[in-house]
Amino acid sequence: MPDGPGGPGGPGGAHGRGLPVERLTVLYDARCALCLHLRQWLVNQRQLVPLDLVPAASEEARRRFPGLDHAGTLDEITVVGDRGQVYRSTAAWIVCLWALAEHRPRAHWLTTPAGRPFARATVLAAAKYRSLTAPPCGGPDGEDGCTVPGAEG
Secondary structure (H helix, E strand, O other), X not given: OOOOOOOOOOOOHHHHOOOOOOOEEEEEOOOXXXXXXXXXXXHOOXXXXXXXXXXXXXXXXXXXXOOOOHHHHHHOOEEEEOOOOEEEHHHHHHHHXXXXXXXXXXXXXXXXXXXXXXXXXXXXXXXXXXXXXXXOOOOOOOOOOOOOOOXXX
16 A cells, blocks of 8 residues: 555555645544444544544535545545545555554554555454444435435435
């Protein structure tokens, strides 16, 4: 993951062009017990890079990031850097760890060939747990979307 947290100068992301990150916004599913637990865990950690935690697809998320696929942010964790970097799925989990004082070395390891499979397996396990515990979204064909606290109808 050359553009991820392990790259020179910190996270670059696909859209970040290697610019340093000074603040990150974590979009989390406010209907998901696991997501809420992890949100609280992030809040309680010492942050080297400040994290703003915003419910995915909420009015606040839509206001801050009008061009983002907000339905997609309910499907997978999304983190947005202050310079427009967008991290999804495994890269998003890693950049969250990278922002934390006690977990930055682990984030760097997770970007290595030895760590990548572990990071991916962790994200897949969390997604599976979430799929079994989060309330379902939309109608039978999935067209109706999700109801999120604070989201516009």
